[in-house]
Amino acid sequence: MSIPILEVVDLHASYGRIEVLRGVDLTIPKGAVMALLGPNGGGKSTLTKIISGQKAPTSGHVHLAGVNLRDAAPEDLARVGLCTVPEGRSVFPNLTVEENLTLMSYAGVPAEAVLETAFAYFPRLLERRKQLAGTMSGGEQQMLAMSRALASDPALLLLDELSMGLAPLIVDELYETVAQIAQSGVSILCIEQFARTALRVSDYAAVMTGGRIVATGEPEEIMATMSDVILGGAA
Amino acid sequence: MSSFLAYTIFGLFSGAAYAIAASGLVLTYTTTRVFNIAHGAFGMVLSYLFWDFSVKQGLPIWLSLVLVLFVVAPAIGWFIARFVAKGLGEAPVSVSLVVTVGLLVGCIGFATQVYKPEARTVLPFFPETSFSLGETNITAHQVITILASIAVAVGLYLLLNRTRIGTAMRASVDNPELLKLFGGKPEAVATLSWMIGISLAGLGGILLVSTVGLDTYSLTLLVINAYAAAMLGRLKSLPLTFLGAMGLGLLSSYAPVYLPQEGLIGSVDNVVPALFLFIVIVAMPQAQLRIGQVKGIVSAPLPSLPKALGWGAALLVFVALLSGTASEANLLLVGTAATYAIVMLSLVLLTGYGGHVSLAQFTFAGVGALTYAKLDEPNLYGLLVSALVAAGVGALVALPVLRLTGLYLALSTLAFAAIMDKMLFQADFAFGFNGTLPAERLSILGMSITSTSGYVFVMAAFFVLMAFALLLVRRGVIGRMLIAMRDSPAACGTLGLDMRWFRVGLFAASAGMAGLAGGLYAGLRQSVGAAEFQFFNSLPLLLLAVVLGVTSVTGAALGGTGLMLLYNYPDAQGLLFILIAVGAVLLGRNPNGLAIYLFRLGNWLQGRLGPVLLSRLPALPADDERPASRNDDSVVEEDETTVTSTVVAGRPAGEPREVPAHVAR
Numbered sequence: 039m040s041i042p043i044l045e046v047v048d049l050h051a052s053y054g055r056i057e058v059l060r061g062v063d064l065t066i067p068k069g070a071v072m073a074l075l076g077p078n079g080g081g082k083s084t085l086t087k088i089i090s091g092q093k094a095p096t097s098g099h100v101h102l103a104g105v106n107l108r109d110a111a112p113e114d115l116a117r118v119g120l121c122t123v124p125e126g127r128s129v130f131p132n133l134t135v136e137e138n139l140t141l142m143s144y145a146g147v148p149a150e151a152v153l154e155t156a157f158a159y160f161p162r163l164l165e166r167r168k169q170l171a172g173t174m175s176g177g178e179q180q181m182l183a184m185s186r187a188l189a190s191d192p193a194l195l196l197l198d199e200l201s202m203g204l205a206p207l208i209v210d211e212l213y214e215t216v217a218q219i220a221q222s223g224v225s226i227l228c229i230e231q232f233a234r235t236a237l238r239v240s241d242y243a244a245v246m247t248g249g250r251i252v253a254t255g256e257p258e259e260i261m262a263t264m265s266d267v268i269l270g271g272a273a
Numbered sequence: 274m275s276s277f278l279a280y281t282i283f284g285l286f287s288g289a290a291y292a293i294a295a296s297g298l299v300l301t302y303t304t305t306r307v308f309n310i311a312h313g314a315f316g317m318v319l320s321y322l323f324w325d326f327s328v329k330q331g332l333p334i335w336l337s338l339v340l341v342l343f344v345v346a347p348a349i350g351w352f353i354a355r356f357v358a359k360g361l362g363e364a365p366v367s368v369s370l371v372v373t374v375g376l377l378v379g380c381i382g383f384a385t386q387v388y389k390p391e392a393r394t395v396l397p398f399f400p401e402t403s404f405s406l407g408e409t410n411i412t413a414h415q416v417i418t419i420l421a422s423i424a425v426a427v428g429l430y431l432l433l434n435r436t437r438i439g440t441a442m443r444a445s446v447d448n449p450e451l452l453k454l455f456g457g458k459p460e461a462v463a464t465l466s467w468m469i470g471i472s473l474a475g476l477g478g479i480l481l482v483s484t485v486g487l488d489t490y491s492l493t494l495l496v497i498n499a500y501a502a503a504m505l506g507r508l509k510s511l512p513l514t515f516l517g518a519m520g521l522g523l524l525s526s527y528a529p530v531y532l533p534q535e536g537l538i539g540s541v542d543n544v545v546p547a548l549f550l551f552i553v554i555v556a557m558p559q560a561q562l563r564i565g566q567v568k569g570i571v572s573a574p575l576p577s578l579p580k581a582l583g584w585g586a587a588l589l590v591f592v593a594l595l596s597g598t599a600s601e602a603n604l605l606l607v608g609t610a611a612t613y614a615i616v617m618l619s620l621v622l623l624t625g626y627g628g629h630v631s632l633a634q635f636t637f638a639g640v641g642a643l644t645y646a647k648l649d650e651p652n653l654y655g656l657l658v659s660a661l662v663a664a665g666v667g668a669l670v671a672l673p674v675l676r677l678t679g680l681y682l683a684l685s686t687l688a689f690a691a692i693m694d695k696m697l698f699q700a701d702f703a704f705g706f707n708g709t710l711p712a713e714r715l716s717i718l719g720m721s722i723t724s725t726s727g728y729v730f731v732m733a734a735f736f737v738l739m740a741f742a743l744l745l746v747r748r749g750v751i752g753r754m755l756i757a758m759r760d761s762p763a764a765c766g767t768l769g770l771d772m773r774w775f776r777v778g779l780f781a782a783s784a785g786m787a788g789l790a791g792g793l794y795a796g797l798r799q800s801v802g803a804a805e806f807q808f809f810n811s812l813p814l815l816l817l818a819v820v821l822g823v824t825s826v827t828g829a830a831l832g833g834t835g836l837m838l839l840y841n842y843p844d845a846q847g848l849l850f851i852l853i854a855v856g857a858v859l860l861g862r863n864p865n866g867l868a869i870y871l872f873r874l875g876n877w878l879q880g881r882l883g884p885v886l887l888s889r890l891p892a893l894p895a896d897d898e899r900p901a902s903r904n905d906d907s908v909v910e911e912d913e914t915t916v917t918s919t920v921v922a923g924r925p926a927g928e929p930r931e932v933p934a935h936v937a938r
């Protein structure tokens with residue numbers, strides 16, 4: 039078996055004295071889509087913050103394509119192919135759509151190519167290229183955010199709750215895009231509250247609660263065994 | 274008509290130079306959220322360097338320009354971005370303002386140390402060349418300046434709108450964390466904007482220096498023009514900033530010619546920029562409160578009343594001993610320190626507890642002194658009236674700026690102070706131009722205090738009494754309201770507290786305290802003039818107050834002493850500057866200033882030394898068979914005094930550690 043794209047080993051993290059991650063182990067094979075599910079406050083976003091370099095763990099390791107990420111800065115990780123779409127609206131509200139897209143070229147793809155890919159996927163963005171991103175609807179903003187994932191051809195894509203605050207129809211549309219990105223061979227870690235939607239596009243699933251991964255496996259297994267946790271029990 | 278054209282050309286020329294400087298200010302502010310009070314001071318220092326390179330060292334003009342604008346200025350900007358301004362954008366306004374005030378004081382200190390007063394001139398560029406425009410001339414220097422401002426405008430527009438790094442500059446204001454996830458480097462972006470900003474300050478200064486002259490203060494104060502222009506653009510719009518700068522240039526050029534020269538109006542042309550700044554700020558739309566933001570200022574510990582009493586008494590004994598031995602000249606200095614300390618107490622109320630920054634405290638003190646001298650009632654009644662008049666003026670300042678917060682409020686007080694200083698204090702009915710007024714020493718309940726030593730003691734007593742009053746207020750309902758408003762204005766708004774009128778009262782109270790200090794000072798010196806209340810002096814005042822601890826009474830006592838030393842002991846200046854620099858950097862971590870470290874030291878000593886002494890002392894009567902408890906009691910008492918006196922040594926301060934403030938809340 040080849041080296042997994044992401045390997046998290048016994049990861050601990052805390053905010054002040056409150057320990058939030060208590061020994062997380064997670065492996066994503068190259069090219070796979072992993073759905074990470076679990077109740078609110080389980081520590082999923084914290085895990086993305088650590089993988090993306092925004093927060094330091096108290097102990098444990100994260101390996102990206104076999105390389106230990108200790109003390110790596112988020113901007114450096116972004117430049118070597120880790121694309122993180124954080125929770126909430128991840129666009130710059132006071133910049134136009136076009137300017138937002140221009141900034142995506144920091145990840146290594148020329149700005150023209152970013153614009154071209156984004157407008158090809160989401161013609162609606164082309165119509166609104168001069169509009170301030172903050173004045174667009176939530177769905178349009180997430181399209182813009184997804185453009186970065188599409189255009190930058192990342193080695194690993196971290197998606198934290200794309201669906202937050204969106205109508206189910208738009209969520210489905212966004213996950214179409216996720217599926218397309220996956221087909222191009224990008225590995226994805228996808229955090230989601232809409233378990234069914236996420237499981238539809240994923241190869242594997244993991245459930246996180248109380249700062250630990252409590253189950254991993256095929257989407258069907260997880261759905262069958264863990265439905266009480268992921269479909270609402272704890273929240 | 275031709276003279277009108279000449280004034281217009283001059284106005285456009287100065288406006289162009291202001292525009293260059295102001296756009297640098299706006300650039301750094303929009304990308305880092307740090308308003309660089311010292312912007313003009315850097316322009317001043319760079320102008321001196323330009324003189325040094327081109328005149329003193331005799332380098333060619335173009336080389337000197339390149340060296341100053343493209344080597345030295347960016348290096349300074351890089352240094353500030355890396356070591357001074359990092360993370361400052363998130364800090365409370367009082368902290369970020371004070372750090373840049375520290376830079377300003379540092380720049381002036383540098384210039385006065387390195388470039389001792391002597392006649393220096395910088396010629397305009399191509400001094401021989403000029404072009405005729407109808408009946409008037411426009412010099413090559415003026416043409417170059419106007420062209421340079423256009424080049425800067427176009428360059429900045431292209432940078433911000435057409436380049437990726439420029440876009441990243443605007444993005445990093447919104448959300449630096451997200452920019453990192455995009456792969457951008459917010460720190461590099463901030464560094465670049467500081468480098469460009471300082472360089473533009475230098476360019477503005479160098480273009481103006483041949484007109485203004487190589488003078489430390491006039492060059493530094495040119496920045497008020499830049500503040501005013503930048504404010505017209507609300508600190509973000511570059512086109513409006515340019516417009517403001519041009520308008521200001523024209524106004525300043527026309528004002529001395531077309532305004533009547535008599536009376537109070539006659540002095541308006543001295544204050545055109547300050548007036549412009551004040552009006553622009555007052556006319557600004559509602560400043561936004563940052564909703565949901567709780568500023569995590571950990572309050573300084575509040576002393577228990579007995580402790581405060583003890584320290585107050587200790588301070589008085591100390592001053593009494595001092596006044597018995599010190600010479601007349603030194604006594605005057607102690608009195609001056611007491612004045613500063615009382616003015617700083619007024620800042621403890623306003624800034625430390627209230628969270629508002631005022632750059633006009635010396636002006637309020639000046640109003641107090643003026644009233645005291647004019648009233649000629651050297652008794653408690655006269656002093657009270659002085660304080661009340663100052664309080665009234667304070668309320669008057671707070672009224673038009675009711676809606677403003679933070680930076681805008683601070684700048685409006687600065688503008689107000691400049692106007693008072695240049696117009697009112699120097700008017701004939703006040704101190705008069707360069708004039709002084711006689712004042713008599715205070716008499717209390719018919720007992721007149723003529724000796725300087727007695728008077729100094731009375732001033733110290735006033736300090737202690739006011740410090741007490743302040744601590745009482747802090748413990749009460751008002752104190753809790755103050756802290757709540759400081760930490761979360763938005764939340765208080767939703768609770769239905771009307772903060773605005775409360776704030777007018779706060780300003781008035783603070784101004785009254787400063788006014789009282791001014792009245793006392795007038796009596797101490799027995800003659801006062803406008804020179805002692807120049808608006809500029811409020812900057813070092815704020816600096817020392819905040820660096821030494823504006824949230825505690827101890828900080829005020831230390832700050833007053835520090836400011837007096839700074840002005841009067843050239844030998845101590847080096848040490849003080851180091852202290853200020855260290856303190857300013859530490860402010861980023863704890864906005865309570867150096868005083869908090871003193872309290873911690875006290876606690877630490879008590880924790881460390883206490884047990885040690887405890888274990889040593891009982892060793893002496895070890896074979897004593899009497900019950901240990903009684904023994905221990907006496908030992909505890911004894912070593913508490915030991916510890917206290919270690920901390921006291923040389924620190925006539927009022928407020929020790931004790932109950933953390935959140936317990937008291």
Ligand SMILES: Nc1ncnc2c1ncn2[C@@H]1O[C@H](COP(=O)(O)OP(=O)(O)OP(=O)(O)O)[C@@H](O)[C@H]1O
Nearest residue numbers: 053058076077078079080081082083084085125199
């Ligand atoms: N900045 C912070 N400071 C303190 N505690 C935090 C912080 N961020 C998160 N936490 C806590 O850490 C725990 C895990 O939070 P996290 O955001 O990782 O959960 P999550 O699984 O992403 O939840 P959700 O599904 O609601 O997004 C929560 O209990 C939360 O309160």
Ligand SMILES: [Mg+2]
Nearest residue numbers: 082083125199
């Ligand atoms: Mg989350």
